[in-house]
Amino acid sequence: MLRRITVGLFYLFVFAYFFEAVEFGLPLHHTTLLGGLLVLTAAIQPRINFVRPPAALRFFAAYLVACTLLGIATGGNDGGDLLQRLFVFTQLLVLFWITYSLTMSERVSVGFVVVLALGSLAASATQLSGLTSTPVDNSAGRLTMLDNDPNSVAVTLSLGLLSVIGLLFGQVKPARLFQPFALLLCPLLLLIAAAVVATGSRGGFMALGAALVTLALPPASTLIKVRNSVFVAMGIGLLCWFATQSDVFSRRFERSIDSGALSGRDQIYPTAWEMFLEKPLFGWGPIANTRNLSARLHVSGRAESQFGGHLNLQTHNQLLYVLTATGIAGAIPFVIGTWMCVASAWRARSGSFGVLPFALVIAVIVACMSVDAIYWKHHWLILAFGLARGHSLKRENARDGRAVSEDAGFCSNPLTRRQMARGFDG
Numbered sequence: 551m552l553r554r555i556t557v558g559l560f561y562l563f564v565f566a567y568f569f570e571a572v573e574f575g576l577p578l579h580h581t582t583l584l585g586g587l588l589v590l591t592a593a594i595q596p597r598i599n600f601v602r603p604p605a606a607l608r609f610f611a612a613y614l615v616a617c618t619l620l621g622i623a624t625g626g627n628d629g630g631d632l633l634q635r636l637f638v639f640t641q642l643l644v645l646f647w648i649t650y651s652l653t654m655s656e657r658v659s660v661g662f663v664v665v666l667a668l669g670s671l672a673a674s675a676t677q678l679s680g681l682t683s684t685p686v687d688n689s690a691g692r693l694t695m696l697d698n699d700p701n702s703v704a705v706t707l708s709l710g711l712l713s714v715i716g717l718l719f720g721q722v723k724p725a726r727l728f729q730p731f732a733l734l735l736c737p738l739l740l741l742i743a744a745a746v747v748a749t750g751s752r753g754g755f756m757a758l759g760a761a762l763v764t765l766a767l768p769p770a771s772t773l774i775k776v777r778n779s780v781f782v783a784m785g786i787g788l789l790c791w792f793a794t795q796s797d798v799f800s801r802r803f804e805r806s807i808d809s810g811a812l813s814g815r816d817q818i819y820p821t822a823w824e825m826f827l828e829k830p831l832f833g834w835g836p837i838a839n840t841r842n843l844s845a846r847l848h849v850s851g852r853a854e855s856q857f858g859g860h861l862n863l864q865t866h867n868q869l870l871y872v873l874t875a876t877g878i879a880g881a882i883p884f885v886i887g888t889w890m891c892v893a894s895a896w897r898a899r900s901g902s903f904g905v906l907p908f909a910l911v912i913a914v915i916v917a918c919m920s921v922d923a924i925y926w927k928h929h930w931l932i933l934a935f936g937l938a939r940g941h942s943l944k945r946e947n948a949r950d951g952r953a954v955s956e957d958a959g960f961c962s963n964p965l966t967r968r969q970m971a972r973g974f975d976g
């Protein structure tokens with residue numbers, strides 16, 4: 551019973567994240583309240599909800615230690631900013647741990663994908679209907695959800711769109727219920743795609759496009775790969791058509807191609823790289839790096855109007871953020887932990903979810919190329935999901951291998967492990 555409550559709270563938390571910017575007048579923010587309840591109920595059964603920490607989590611914890619030490623050494627706790635950042639990152643690692651533990655179960659993983667799909671559909675409907683949409687400052691025509699970061703909104707909706715594709719055309723069990731009506735339900739994909747384009751987020755658009763390409767990479771026959779490639783090409787073509795129908799999206803891409811305008815990133819990236827080269831080993835500290843970046847761009851007189859006097863100017867690239875904050879010392883464990891999640895999601899392609907976990911992970915990784923997603927909740931939810939599905943498949947294969955070996959021991963004419971697993975009788 552308690553396990554079901556924990557899983558239910560997990561689903562509620564994931565769904566509520568799509569509406570994180572909505573205020574319900576509660577003493578605590580609704581995602582904070584649900585997250586706290588989730589941790590409390592999970593802690594009652596630690597052996598189930600906090601399984602042995604995977605190696606990736608331990609590497610991310612090593613990055614947290616590096617942030618703490620370097621932040622203290624650089625005096626980054628001025629005004630309590632460092633303490634707040636460390637507390638938030640610790641919460642995200644706990645969320646990563648719980649998500650990994652729960653989604654090791656295939657049943658919970660199926661529910662997770664369904665909730666992603668439902669949350670994205672609900673958020674897209676409320677945004678396009680005008681209930682939750684608000685214009686982005688200084689960007690005529692761009693829409694977001696209640697002043698939330700449009701890049702974050704675009705990536706979150708993209709994750710839901712990929713989940714809908716997985717449910718309509720994938721291998722997960724609920725897909726059997728939806729697949730007979732796949733063509734009738736395809737307009738749901740168009741609804742989410744329209745909401746993604748409405749944000750005007752080029753990074754979110756590229757993340758979705760990259761994830762769609764991975765759907766053509768299942769571990770299957772050449773014929774199936776060709777079929778998937780055709781469908782993926784059609785999907786990307788339709789997505790591009792949507793983008794061309796949006797004036798704001800077309801203008802943003804045209805400015806990027808014609809004049810190289812990247813909302814200041816063309817000046818942020820080289821400046822951040824210069825900072826890393828100045829302190830390559832230990833960086834500037836997790837607070838001092840963004841403050842120093844802001845000071846350099848403003849003091850030098852470059853693009854002051856674009857950045858609007860932000861005290862903490864983000865690097866708009868997750869790897870650059872890590873390198874400038876903690877140098878190579880912190881980047882090594884962070885990159886290793888991230889790579890473990892990507893590799894595990896890749897291995898999960900032969901599992902019951904097919905290529906979906908890998909596509910979701912690729913979406914958040916590509917998004918990190920244009921934003922600092924290190925404090926996005928869905929970033930850690932998806933990395934944990936991809937890691938769990940690969941580890942779960944590995945565990946199932948090991949268990950099946952042991953069963954095959956035991957059965958083969960009673961056979962006078964032992965079969966190969968593959969034959970036993972497939973049920974051949976020799």
